[in-house]
Amino acid sequence: MSLRASVDKLVQLPRTHRSAIVLAALAIVVLRGRLLRLPKGIQKRRQHAATQEELDQAVQQLYETAPDGTKVLLVPHRHQIVKVPLKPTPAKTLAADAKRFPLAPPSHKPNLDKTFLSQLRAILRIAFRSWHSKESLILFTHSFFLVLRTVLSVGVARLDGRLVRDIVSADGRGFLKGLGLWFALAIPSTYTNTMIHHLQAKLSLRLRTKLTRYTHDLYLAGAPDLRYYRAGPEGGLDGAAQYLTSDIAAFCDAFAQVYGNVLKPSLDLLLFTSQLSRTLGVRGTLLLFLNYYATVKVLRAVTPAFGRLAAVEARLEGEYRAGMGRVGRESEEVAFYNGGSREREILWRAYNRLVKHINSIYKIRIAYEWTEDYVIKYLWSAAGYALIAVPVLLTRRRNVSVQTGSAPGERPIDDQVANRTETYISSRRLLLSLADAGGRLMYAYKDLLELAGLTTRLYTLLSTLHSLAPLPTPADAGPVVALTDVDVAVPAPAGAAPLVLVRRLSLALRAGEHLMVTGSNGVGKTAVARVLAGLWAAQGAGAAAVVRPPGRTGVFVVPQRAYMVAGTLLDQIIYPDAYPDFVRAGRTHAELAEILAAVNLAYLPAREGGWGTRKEWRDVLSGGEKQRMGMARVFYHRPQFAVLDECTSAVSSDVEGRMYEHAKALGITLITISLRPSLMKYHTQLLTLAGDARGSWTLARVGTAAERMGLDREIVALEARLGEVAGWERRVRELARALAVEEQ
Numbered sequence: 009m010s011l012r013a014s015v016d017k018l019v020q021l022p023r024t025h026r027s028a029i030v031l032a033a034l035a036i037v038v039l040r041g042r043l044l045r046l047p048k049g050i051q052k053r054r055q056h057a058a059t060q061e062e063l064d065q066a067v068q069q070l071y072e073t074a075p076d077g078t079k080v081l082l083v084p085h086r087h088q089i090v091k092v093p094l095k096p097t098p099a100k101t102l103a104a105d106a107k108r109f110p111l112a113p114p115s116h117k118p119n120l121d122k123t124f125l126s127q128l129r130a131i132l133r134i135a136f137r138s139w140h141s142k143e144s145l146i147l148f149t150h151s152f153f154l155v156l157r158t159v160l161s162v163g164v165a166r167l168d169g170r171l172v173r174d175i176v177s178a179d180g181r182g183f184l185k186g187l188g189l190w191f192a193l194a195i196p197s198t199y200t201n202t203m204i205h206h207l208q209a210k211l212s213l214r215l216r217t218k219l220t221r222y223t224h225d226l227y228l229a230g231a232p233d234l235r236y237y238r239a240g241p242e243g244g245l246d247g248a249a250q251y252l253t254s255d256i257a258a259f260c261d262a263f264a265q266v267y268g269n270v271l272k273p274s275l276d277l278l279l280f281t282s283q284l285s286r287t288l289g290v291r292g293t294l295l296l297f298l299n300y301y302a303t304v305k306v307l308r309a310v311t312p313a314f315g316r317l318a319a320v321e322a323r324l325e326g327e328y329r330a331g332m333g334r335v336g337r338e339s340e341e342v343a344f345y346n347g348g349s350r351e352r353e354i355l356w357r358a359y360n361r362l363v364k365h366i367n368s369i370y371k372i373r374i375a376y377e378w379t380e381d382y383v384i385k386y387l388w389s390a391a392g393y394a395l396i397a398v399p400v401l402l403t404r405r406r407n408v409s410v411q412t413g414s415a416p417g418e419r420p421i422d423d424q425v426a427n428r429t430e431t432y433i434s435s436r437r438l439l440l441s442l443a444d445a446g447g448r449l450m451y452a453y454k455d456l457l458e459l460a461g462l463t464t465r466l467y468t469l470l471s472t473l474h475s476l477a478p479l480p481t482p483a484d485a486g487p488v489v490a491l492t493d494v495d496v497a498v499p500a501p502a503g504a505a506p507l508v509l510v511r512r513l514s515l516a517l518r519a520g521e522h523l524m525v526t527g528s529n530g531v532g533k534t535a536v537a538r539v540l541a542g543l544w545a546a547q548g549a550g551a552a553a554v555v556r557p558p559g560r561t562g563v564f565v566v567p568q569r570a571y572m573v574a575g576t577l578l579d580q581i582i583y584p585d586a587y588p589d590f591v592r593a594g595r596t597h598a599e600l601a602e603i604l605a606a607v608n609l610a611y612l613p614a615r616e617g618g619w620g621t622r623k624e625w626r627d628v629l630s631g632g633e634k635q636r637m638g639m640a641r642v643f644y645h646r647p648q649f650a651v652l653d654e655c656t657s658a659v660s661s662d663v664e665g666r667m668y669e670h671a672k673a674l675g676i677t678l679i680t681i682s683l684r685p686s687l688m689k690y691h692t693q694l695l696t697l698a699g700d701a702r703g704s705w706t707l708a709r710v711g712t713a714a715e716r717m718g719l720d721r722e723i724v725a726l727e728a729r730l731g732e733v734a735g736w737e738r739r740v741r742e743l744a745r746a747l748a749v750e751e752q
């Protein structure tokens with residue numbers, strides 16, 4: 009068949025078929041290149057497969073810095089190094105977004121209301137930054153295929169009717185032509201279905217990536233935001249991990265699904281209703297709308313609060329996971345106490361709460377799904393039969409071939425029965441599709457409620473993170489750490505009264521003035537370190553009177569519990585720097601070896617198999633080794649001031665002494681929190697916290713009052729002993745005499 013003949017045939021087709029085929033062909037031509045292209049990673053692999061050495065290097069290297077400052081993450085993936093540029097969300101954008109996330113009142117329950125819409129809009133503005141972003145493009149393409157699918161469905165319904173008509177009227181040629189068209193139409197129809205599923209999954213994944221990156225930027229922000237540290241105590245956000253992982257994924261899945269589930273059946277309803285109304289007439293169309301109205305009324309009445317149920321389920325899931333995570337993290341401590349059965353009870357309780365809730369959802373669903381099935385399948389089918397009968401019974405004398413869209417020039421059909429059969433088959437198919445669309449729209453109502461629950465969860469996360477105002481930045485006055493009239497208090501959520509541990513604390517340290525902070529347990533020694541490090545905002549009259557040199561080269565804190573980062577042995581020493589920082593700073597392995605020697609860990613690289621060895625260091629190193637690694641970090645970063653919070657409690661005193669001397673030799677001023685009097689000799693000032701209700705404290709110079717008192721006491725003791733010397737000499741003479749008499 010020539011091209012011209014094909015075009016002629018196409019022109020002769022009914023309008024619906026023509027537009028469906030043209031749209032489908034257009035879609036395939038436009039999108040074929042984009043959608044069927046191999047993923048970039050696979051294309052590159054064909055060009056060049058990375059060697060094992062290159063892959064190892066990429067794992068160590070972690071990222072590259074592009075000329076414009078963007079960090080490009082190196083991800084080894086199937087013998088290839090995939091480069092992922094990471095552009096952090098600009099601070100200006102975060103500040104602008106904060107206005108869109110006011111805290112929701114605690115009494116808010118997820119539902120399909122104005123609050124849901126405004127919360128969803130705020131979240132979607134993060135996911136769809138502009139209409140030409142990749143996410144928007146996927147959404148448009150997805151919408152296009154959804155519309156195309158509806159158009160093609162109408163074409164299929166009409167063709168179905170035509171095929172049966174040709175069979176009934178024994179029109180062989182017409183039947184064969186119809187069958188050819190049927191196969192032709194099947195190509196775009198099946199392709200469209202596949203693309204709808206593919207694009208829905210792709211949309212969900214893109215949204216997840218976008219929201220995950222955004223929340224990571226927000227949550228893991230450094231000083232002065234430190235939201236990962238403050239979200240719990242100050243923001244009241246429990247189980248942030250569940251929000252950041254499962255809830256974001258569930259929200260994106262639910263959104264992508266709801267979008268397709270609402271848009272497509274809505275389009276179907278519109279288009280099918282308009283098509284059917286041509287056959288059904290005014291009375292039939294009115295009946296159809298009455299049917300919709302009755303369905304919505306009945307289902308709304310029986311629909312439970314799926315949104316709230318979904319939100320509670322996500323919270324309980326988070327509690328159960330957090331419990332499991334705790335056992336994994338603290339497994340050794342649990343094992344020492346042989347606390348497995350106790351932990352099992354705790355986990356069982358969390359799991360039972362979750363399962364009970366899920367079970368109650370299943371029970372609630374029985375009544376809902378039963379009603380839904382009854383209404384959608386049976387009520388709609390009955391209405392369908394009644395509606396189909398309308399044109400057949402009431403418009404018996406009308407020439408229905410005009411309504412079915414027969415093209416002029418087509419062979420005239422005399423047989424009224426054949427025409428009526430065509431109308432019946434087409435209408436029945438459209439009605440079945442309509443019932444299906446109605447069903448899906450009702451299911452989508454339930455999905456929408458669940459989306460409302462997940463939206464509330466995600467909104468809670470984002471609004472809590474945005475509500476945490478940055479911590480005040482301490483003033484920089486050179487190499488000085490000073491507090492003036494500062495109250496040290498446990499941070500409390502907005503509105504709650506803070507618990508003050510130390511009142512009106514004043515101290516000033518210049519380089520070389522080493523401070524020791526002491527006092528019994530729980531008096532607030534670490535709390536003072538938190539204020540000095542900028543983790544807690546200073547309170548009281550001197551809230552703004554904190555002075556310290558900025559950054560980790562200003563004040564570096566080694567906490568009480570040793571922390572080991574995921575990575576190589578080298579990463580443990582340079583933390584929080586990463587390998588590229590190490591290379592950029594021109595530091596060397598020889599330097600690291602010297603540092604390890606200073607903390608008595610020189611044997612580690614040889615024992616563990618080199619600097620690049622990756623292990624679970626938390627389990628591999630002993631308690632004392634981990635503490636010495638903490639000191640190695642201080643020697644690597646060489647800060648002006650180092651706050652050592654009982655970070656050498658498990659280190660033997662000789663090594664501890666050597667590390668203190670080494671730190672002082674490097675010019676690091678020490679602020680030590682300790683209960684060990686033996687450490688006092690390395691310091692020039694002593695801050696003692698009383699731990700009374702008034703939050704009192706004393707600051708003394710070691711080597712003046714305190715030291716003098718100690719010397720005085722020693723002199724008195726020695727003089728007392730010297731007074732006894734004459735008595736001891738007399739006794740020695742007596743004993744010597746007695747021995748001489750015995751020998752004679």
Ligand SMILES: Nc1ncnc2c1ncn2[C@@H]1O[C@H](COP(=O)(O)OP(=O)(O)OP(=O)(O)O)[C@@H](O)[C@H]1O
Nearest residue numbers: 241498509527528529530531532533534535536568
């Ligand atoms: N995030 C917090 N929320 C509530 N209370 C807290 C918080 N952090 C510390 N506290 C309380 O503040 C008090 C002081 O804690 P801090 O850790 O400063 O004690 P410490 O003097 O360092 O004790 P230790 O010698 O045992 O380490 C304690 O009673 C503790 O329970």
